[in-house]
Amino acid sequence: MSDVVSHIMKDQIYKLAARGMREDGRPFDKMRPMSIETNIIGPAEGSARVRLGDTDVFVGVKVELGTPFQDRPTEGVLMTGAELRPIAHADFETGPPQPPAVEISRVIDRGIRESQMIDLSKLCITPKEKVYMVFVDIEPLDYFGNIFDAGSAGAVAALKTAKVPAKRHGFGEDFPMPVRAHPVSVTFAKIGKHVMVDPTLREELVSDARLTIVTDEKGDVRAMQKGLSGSFSYAEIKECLLLATKLGKDIRAIKIG
């Protein structure tokens, strides 16, 4: 029922876009206010809660023991998962993660992995046999658009403030998660011929294409994903990259509570 978009809503968003405006009054290049809290879940090795506009996401980091990948015998393992659980929106269903949730998990994972945020070599206990497995689990609780950026910011904040529970596993003293980068995800939606950053739920419902860009402190690109069935022009992508880098700096500077 709720996923039928009314023509009035679609027309209104398009009309506003033609004037460079959005429903919530933001310009195309402004993100909604973001707040980040960390260390909110005791048993988790790292945790964060991110609010981006009305979107509300919890992220937990757990560190367990496991075996390394065959082709990387001296590295710890990173696994990122996101679920779109029905608590967060009337249209989400129970069951194993569907393609949209899988895409979110993999894109957020890519940003963290390709920026080499975690020094996985420091998470090796016995080469080829035993390493730490870092699980990042992203749980949206109230979905109002753009889990890519909210989830990514939460994952990064949770990892930055996480500890490796060596003591619990019997390998000495706990130590901070070996973090050496701070990737930031910025997502754009294309509505008609207009591109705008950080789509709300309603904007997502009427958008034709989506572009997520993850940049590091230098402004280098670490991950990118075009989503949905529409397209972007080369010029649009270049503009998005510039803006993603600029906004990335702002997000990186957000005080973690």
Next chain:
Amino acid sequence: MTEEKKQRVVVIPGDEIGAPGLKSGSGSYRRDGKVFAAQLGIRNVRGDFVNVIPLGGRYIPRGGDSVIGIVVEMGPSNWLVDINSPYPAPMHVSEVPWKVEFGDTARYLTIGDAILAKVLAVDEIKHVQVTMKEHGLRKLDGGQLVEISHSKVPRMIGKGGSMIALLKDATKCRMFVGQNGRIWLDGEQDSMMRATQAIKRIDEASQQFGLTEEIKKMLNYSGTPQPQGDKDGE
């Protein structure tokens, strides 16, 4: 100040709300000769029934309610209309102002169209139908839709239609408030934006005291709204 400021106590499912001579009305139930609240809301007595006016939850349609619906499905001789309540409402071709041939429903209303409709009688098993056959009911084009909590609709309309009159006069927008919490407005882009902000403020405000003044200030309005004919809008 005295009567209006009476303490309204919120009743909770299980609270006893009865009194001698009162029968169990909507939102309540009867047990062991007493009447209790079945919903979270305000106790209200009408005639010899004690009811509970729910404070939250979904819009439950009542016969005669004016609503704004969105067409979500089409059949050969009817449409299915989402009216923001537990059940979608069917609307038969005999309940629209056009003469629709069998199978030709899409020509008049398609999925995604918004309409101004009225709720026909609701039966005991909550089947509800809507009609567009009354004066003033029609398909809505252009403008904007805003959703608020249906329990805030009385406040959005105001005593004697005063709040909606104020909003319309201050923003020069046409406006219709559906009992189901959907509001349609149409006007200049900037006016609609200001009206939407005011509507959101009314929806969020935790009490009415001083709200009218606040909205007037928000809209830079110093006039006096004209008395309304149709309280729901236009």
Next chain:
Amino acid sequence: MNEMGGGSTDIKLIDEKGIRLDGRRVDQLRPIKIEAGVLKNADGSAYVEWGKNKVLAAVYGPREDHPRHIQDPTRAVVEVIYNMCSFSVEERVRPGPGRRSVEISKVIADAFRNVIFTEQFPRAKIDVYIEILQANAGTRCAGVVAASVALADAGVPMMDLVPACAAGKANNQLILDLAKEEDNVGQADLPTAIVPKTGEIVLLQLDGHLTPDEFDRCLQMSMNACMQIYELQKDALRRRYATSANDVVETEEAKQ
């Protein structure tokens, strides 16, 4: 459950003065905080902090049940999904409904089916989602407490709210509201949920070993605690709606 435990060689959960590891007496509840209406999308919601438990409940519905062929033409279907977030416990839980979660979901749904007036919504569905964000024993009871408040917040018609609490046995003593350390080595755990209006018990599970007399005393302890928790649930709902009460009535009455 530690069948061999409870003897003097085990961790001392209760000292000579009857004080437990966290400073409580044997019949004392952990601190509980309840907040109603914390989510925007859900029709009703509640957040409960109970000792170190952090639980969120959300209700969607009544809404039409899909697919149509599984609708019940006489009443609404009530479904509860209890889910432990993978990061809620010390040893990570794999995402997905394990058998434990499936069982807990079912007994909680069975509890609420006693109080919800499902006949008022034929062919509809009432979905209750319970997310355990942080766990420290007693999560199913915290889940019931949160879900009750969320259902009322969603305007679902019910006979009464449903409070829940667990009592049990550790160090050969009967104790109320076991915390994690007590639950791990305790001798019995008895989660209970009741309908305060009638005293009916709508959720009851026992894990462990109790004599009939011990069982009776545990149940009494739990039911008494439920009545205290009931007041907290009501208070959370009143706080949420207190100020919006006045004007809703004034204008409703004006309509009439």
